Amino acid sequence: MKLNSVDISKTASASSIVFEALRKAIIEGDVKEGEPLRQDEIARLFNTSRIPVREAISRLEEQGLVKTQRYKGAVVSGLSATEAEEIFDFRALIEPEVIRRAVPLMSAETLETARASWAAFSASADPMSWGDLNRDFHSTLYRASGLQYHLDVIDNAMDRIDRYLRAQLVMSNGMERANQEHIAIWEACLTGNASQAAELTRLHISGARESLIQNINSLR
Known part of the structure; x- marks a missing residue:
């Protein structure tokens, strides 16, 4: 996954930082349509737990940038x-x-x-x-x-x-x-x-x- 890693282990707004980074990567095409967003991998990149990652992905889903698929989990949404x-x-x-x-x-x-x-x-x-x-x-x-x-x-x-x-x-x-x-x-x-x-x-x-x-x- 093409994301810039950031150490946010001691940052209060970890969820917001992950959200903005993922949102930017999706909008700019660095994370492609259909690509899965693996929580463990993202948590490691940002040196944080899965909780803020899960919160960030939930916000992205609310905006229609991510959708949850059975057996795949969260993936980047396409647009018809x-x-x-x-x-x-x-x-x-x-x-x-x-x-x-x-x-x-x-x-x-x-x-x-x-x-x-x-x-x-x-x-x-x-x-x-x-x-x-x-x-x-x-x-x-x-x-x-x-x-x-x-x-x-x-x-x-x-x-x-x-x-x-x-x-x-x-x-x-x-x-x-x-x-x-x-x-x-x-x-x-x-x-x-x-x-x-x-x-x-x-x-x-x-x-x-x-x-x-x-x-x-x-x-x-």
Whole structure:
């Protein structure tokens, strides 16, 4: 299993540390779909007992990143085209409204941070960084809304599809298209056009949905 070992034997938040490490490894594809999460092995890597490992895996299962299979135990979840469509349909409903509410509250600092994110995304030649930079751009704009519950739900949805989006950006022309769409969304925010920002966000998500579904189907 490809995980960075950490000695957390004396750390109070051992479960949280294991959870974050496993979550990151799953999202970034270091732990593959269908790969078992062996509690003893993970406990040794982090120099801890199985209790925080079991708690971490339970949290991952709640987020849909892990599932329990008979005779195999916990394994990394896959994502069907049907599930992906549902997640994207949900995102297309909630994210445009969040950015619509955020635009009037965006500060110059927020806009500059978002601009730096899409500029870094555009300039990056490292596929491993694209997913994080993409999320940074959107989350920076969304945070101005102050709708924390909505933001948490969006983060959870992104966790489920992040590793597939990363693959899509690598395997298609998604990088160039996403960059152009990011700039258009940012410019709408800059001019204070909340309705346009919302519509561009909806189209951005819908376009990514179609490309991702094709990508998932091609991998089956």
